[in-house]
Amino acid sequence: MKHSLSARTKVAVYGLLCVLSVPFVFPTWWMVTSSLKPASQIFAFPPVLFPRDADLTTYSKVFSLQPFATQYFNSAYIAAVVTLGTMAVSSFAGYAFARIRFPGQNLLFMVVLLGLLIPAEVTIVPLFQFFLKFGLINTHWPLILIPVFGAPSVFATFVMRQFFISLPAELEEAARIDGLGRIGIFWMIALPLARPALAAVAIFTFLHSWNLYLEPIVFLSSPEKFTLPQALTQFVDAYGGPMWNIQLAAATLTAFPVLLVFVIAQRHFIEGLAHTGLKG
Structure with a gap:
């Protein structure tokens, strides 16, 4: 009877999950x-x-109506560079805020976190003027530098700091006894243990860069330099109306890699978020 009740409960739970x-x-x-x-x-x-x-001709039209393959490559390599850059910056910064004691540490960290409260729309004009001064408009440099040193990196630094705080102090003490310095402890002890948090940072950062829309429409003007979110708006007919089936085909091609990456890495993603909440 108990076994039958358990089976019914499982069926009810799975049925409810399917509906939801x-x-x-x-x-x-x-x-x-x-x-x-x-x-x-x-x-x-x-x-x-x-x-x-x-x-299936809608998919071939996606590539014939505009340089979609080039735009796909643009999004892929920008997202990869931004992800690696953010992981590097946030790892060093997060470790410094978590394990190195210096005057004004907590105050400086609060100032860094304030970057999360500033909307991108507020800073886009000053950033445009800055990159215009250095001749970097209509290049991919703004799409790389702004996320790596902007709000996405601030959030990633917070995640990494929370993870490094949770590491036992005994690990560092044992490493110092073995003769490791600060860099050695970070590289050989802390960073390998931080793989779950790094996985969470990588997924968050990749998704943010892949879906970035405001910065591309501000900084880019040449179709061959567009990224995918900007490219999706270009599939229109002669009267400016949307070509729905072709837009949806392009959107499907855009969404598939992200869904695939998340399905493959979801275990590391959830584990990383769980580890970052162990300590404040």
């Missing part, structure tokens, strides 16, 4: 299937959940 997942899964399903439909079927009522005649 519908609002999250359906938009993705609609995006993917609508990218294969003629434009006339996309807004049909009742909705057509399965395309009657799948049309």
